[in-house]
Amino acid sequence: MEYQNTLTTCIYCGCGCSMYVETIDGRITGVWPDKTNQISGGRLCIKGWNVTGFVGHPDRLKNPLLRKEGKLVEVTWDEALSQVAEKLSGIKRESGADSIGLMTSAKCTNEENYLMNKFARAVLGTNNIDHCARL
Numbered sequence: 001m002e003y004q005n006t007l008t009t010c011i012y013c014g015c016g017c018s019m020y021v022e023t024i025d026g027r028i029t030g031v032w033p034d035k036t037n038q039i040s041g042g043r044l045c046i047k048g049w050n051v052t053g054f055v056g057h058p059d060r061l062k063n064p065l066l067r068k069e070g071k072l073v074e075v076t077w078d079e080a081l082s083q084v085a086e087k088l089s090g091i092k093r094e095s096g097a098d099s100i101g102l103m104t105s106a107k108c109t110n111e112e113n114y115l116m117n118k119f120a121r122a123v124l125g126t127n128n129i130d131h132c133a134r135l
């Protein structure tokens with residue numbers, strides 16, 4: 001049996017509480033607050049305590065879905081991303097870059113949000129980007 005505690009950061013909001021995710025043989029078996037974390041002081045809110053609930057959930061989407069003839073079907077990431085690129089290019093060509101807006105998430109890392117900002121401004125050419133933490 002392989003037992004591990006992995007230090008990580010809660011993904012549910014921008015507070016940045018840290019925690020240990022406990023695994024046995026690669027399967028998540030628990031979450032424990034990091035008592036040395038200066039933000040949370042060894043506490044977690046209810047979302048933090050349940051942060052791993054989605055990992056093995058049977059309803060979890062593991063592949064992109066694309067609507068084809070009215071039905072959602074699983075497709076590869078290449079196909080899904082090609083579709084997104086094609087649609088965004090078409091919207092930009094027909095209606096201009098400012099007809100596109102992006103909403104990013106507090107569940108992303110700072111680095112992911114930075115990349116989304118760069119994607120909006122440098123690739124798409126729009127300043128229309130916001131973040132769910134402002135809602």
Ligand code: SF4
Nearest residue numbers: 010012013017045048
């Ligand atoms: S434990 Fe709660 S307060 Fe802390 S980062 Fe997660 S969601 Fe935010």
